[in-house]
Amino acid sequence: MSKAFDPTTLYGQLGLQDGPLIVDLRTAAELEHSGEFIPTAVRVEPDGIERWCRRLTTHRQVAMYSSDDAASNAMATQLESRGISCGTLTGGFHEWRRKGLPTVRIRPEYRVPGSSRWVTRERPKIDRLACPWLVRRFIDPHAVFFYVPAQAVRAEAAGLAAEPYDIADVTFSHRGPRCSFDAFLDEFGLHDPVLDQLADIVRAADTATLERSREAPGLLAISLGMSATIRDDILLLEQAMFVYDSLYAWCKTARDETHSWPQTKGVPA
Structure with a gap:
C-alpha cells in the first residue's frame, strides 16, 4: 500500500x-x-x-x-x-x-458499534431526524430506526429490542434546556467542535428558542415542510439525511462563504 x-x-x-x-x-x-x-x-x-x-x-x-x-x-x-x-x-x-x-x-448495552436499534414517536420533525442522522453517520452506520405511535413507544421498544429515544424519562432525551441530540453526543462521548455547532442549531430549532441560532428558523421551516410533504416516516428520514449532511458540511467548510447579487466584477457569485 x-x-x-x-x-x-x-x-x-x-x-x-x-x-x-x-x-x-x-x-x-x-x-x-x-x-x-x-x-x-x-x-x-x-x-x-x-x-x-x-x-x-x-x-x-x-x-x-x-x-x-x-x-x-x-x-x-x-x-x-x-x-x-x-x-x-x-x-x-x-x-x-x-x-x-x-x-x-463503545456502548455494548446499546449494541454499539455494529447493530443498534432505536425507536421513537412517529411523524418526526427535528430531534427525531437529527438523532438518526448523527447515529448513522458517526456512531453506527448499521443502526435501525423505527417510528411508532407515541403511546406505543415503550411497548414497541420491548418487542423490537430497540432503545427508545426522544420521549420522557429515558436516557436519550431532553435534559433541561438541552435536547435529545445533545444526549446522544454526551452518552457516546462524541466531542467535536463541528458537531457542537450543529447541535446549537438543532437545539434552537427543536426547543422553540430560535433566537439562539440564526440558522434554526431555516432548519425548522425545511423540517416542517418536509413533514408536510412526505407522509412515510422512513422515507422522510432518508430525505432528511441529505439535509443534515449539507448542514454539517456547511458548519465544517462553508460558514464563512457568502453569496450576493449583483455580482462584484471579478468575484465568483
Whole structure:
C-alpha cells in the first residue's frame, strides 16, 4: 500500500460525503480494551475482510486502521483488485487519540458499534431526524430506526429490542434546556467542535428558542415542510439525511462563504 492517511488531514474530511471511508480492523479484544473508535468508522472483523470487500458498493478511498499488518494487507489486496484506493492511518488509532481528535465511546448495552436499534414517536420533525442522522453517520452506520405511535413507544421498544429515544424519562432525551441530540453526543462521548455547532442549531430549532441560532428558523421551516410533504416516516428520514449532511458540511467548510447579487466584477457569485 502506497497511501498513508495523516490523522489531522483525515479529520478534516471526517463526515464529508466525499471523504475516505474509515474502516476499523481491530480485533474484538483490542476494541474492548480501547473502549473507543473513530467516528464514522465501519467495523470489520479481520476474519470477515473478504466477505465485506465483496459487498462493498462505494468507490470512495478507504482509510483503515489496525495493529495487524496481515489484516491491513489482506484488505488492501481485496480493494486494490477492484480499483479502490486504500491505505492505512498513520500511527493508527493510538495516534488519532494522542492528537486529541474525536472518538466514540463503545456502548455494548446499546449494541454499539455494529447493530443498534432505536425507536421513537412517529411523524418526526427535528430531534427525531437529527438523532438518526448523527447515529448513522458517526456512531453506527448499521443502526435501525423505527417510528411508532407515541403511546406505543415503550411497548414497541420491548418487542423490537430497540432503545427508545426522544420521549420522557429515558436516557436519550431532553435534559433541561438541552435536547435529545445533545444526549446522544454526551452518552457516546462524541466531542467535536463541528458537531457542537450543529447541535446549537438543532437545539434552537427543536426547543422553540430560535433566537439562539440564526440558522434554526431555516432548519425548522425545511423540517416542517418536509413533514408536510412526505407522509412515510422512513422515507422522510432518508430525505432528511441529505439535509443534515449539507448542514454539517456547511458548519465544517462553508460558514464563512457568502453569496450576493449583483455580482462584484471579478468575484465568483
